[in-house]
Amino acid sequence: MTSSPTFHELADRARAARDAAAYGQDALISCDRLVRIFTADGVEVQALQGLDLLVREGELLALVGASGSGKSTLMNILAGLDRPTAGATRVADHDLVTMSAKERLAYRRKTVGFVRQQTSHNLLPYLTATQNVALPLQLARAGGRRKARADRAMELLDLLDVAECRDRRPHEMSGGQQQRVALAVALANDPAVLLADEPTGELDSHTAEQVFAAFRTANEELGTTIVIVTHDQSVAGEVRRTVAIRDGRTATEVLRHSEVDSATGEENLVAREYAMLDRAGRLQLPAEYTRALGMRDRVALELEPDHIAVRPDDARDDRHGPGSAEERR
Numbered sequence: 001m002t003s004s005p006t007f008h009e010l011a012d013r014a015r016a017a018r019d020a021a022a023y024g025q026d027a028l029i030s031c032d033r034l035v036r037i038f039t040a041d042g043v044e045v046q047a048l049q050g051l052d053l054l055v056r057e058g059e060l061l062a063l064v065g066a067s068g069s070g071k072s073t074l075m076n077i078l079a080g081l082d083r084p085t086a087g088a089t090r091v092a093d094h095d096l097v098t099m100s101a102k103e104r105l106a107y108r109r110k111t112v113g114f115v116r117q118q119t120s121h122n123l124l125p126y127l128t129a130t131q132n133v134a135l136p137l138q139l140a141r142a143g144g145r146r147k148a149r150a151d152r153a154m155e156l157l158d159l160l161d162v163a164e165c166r167d168r169r170p171h172e173m174s175g176g177q178q179q180r181v182a183l184a185v186a187l188a189n190d191p192a193v194l195l196a197d198e199p200t201g202e203l204d205s206h207t208a209e210q211v212f213a214a215f216r217t218a219n220e221e222l223g224t225t226i227v228i229v230t231h232d233q234s235v236a237g238e239v240r241r242t243v244a245i246r247d248g249r250t251a252t253e254v255l256r257h258s259e260v261d262s263a264t265g266e267e268n269l270v271a272r273e274y275a276m277l278d279r280a281g282r283l284q285l286p287a288e289y290t291r292a293l294g295m296r297d298r299v300a301l302e303l304e305p306d307h308i309a310v311r312p313d314d315a316r317d318d319r320h321g322p323g324s325a326e327e328r329r
């Protein structure tokens, strides 16, 4: 039997709860129980169902998930293009729920950059690469005079390895070049966060690799925090953190770190899968795991000294089932 806590223990617990950092305090992006409900033809679709996500400054993170799991909905909210139905979300100290229309416009121009899947949606067709990159600087009234803006544009095109496209219009560039120029446009105002929704979705694998390398360069050289939605396994497998969304919630995460093999001296990327535990204690187990063990509806739990064991329901028969004679007693 557990003894009742002493007065001092209770006082310590109260102090610890008070001093505990508020959720997401240190994060650059924080999504707290985000809900987004769409109503189409009288039917409600819950695109986000209490999604929690924290992203630290400087991270390069991949978001993966089946079609319809809520990835684009989340990206549109983070980009300031849409509002959640409920929940809280902050990006670089901007509260995306209470923001006024004017603040929202400034947020979209200065705080976030966005790269879309469709190459044709990212660039203005009648402007050259340099002019496309200089435009957001002009709109944000940043970047100084015309010459200074052109210099900044050239610097970015150079960094992303598309300097040769400086005087070309989009139709004179390949799909991969267009996406790298689009990345330069999105980075022009030095955004705190760069969002990309399937930026390599229309490209062949070799070109996709080059475009992804440009994202990595932006992250490493400019320190930009990047969130990329992708179906591309080679992208998802190369970042340090991949977050999987399922049914409008963050379900699992894969974290990767380098380890040096002591025998060969070779550096390998080691991956480990984690499940997300929300503040209500809810956990989503990967479907492959529960299917493999035939788990559904109810599972057996055991608290061990250093872990919690989750096992198939061993009482799934009439004697012990819900409403059984034993339970009713």
Ligand SMILES: Nc1ncnc2c1ncn2[C@@H]1O[C@H](COP(=O)(O)OP(=O)(O)OP(=O)(O)O)[C@@H](O)[C@H]1O
Pocket: 038, 039, 040, 045, 046, 047, 065, 066, 067, 068, 069, 070, 071, 072, 073, 074
């Ligand atoms: N404007 C809208 N009106 C009604 N339903 C919507 C709207 N936008 C999204 N949905 C629905 O919300 C759910 C999540 O959609 P979302 O586009 O976020 O998924 P996704 O994970 O990005 O999918 P995909 O990988 O196919 O792009 C889907 O069921 C979708 O049909």
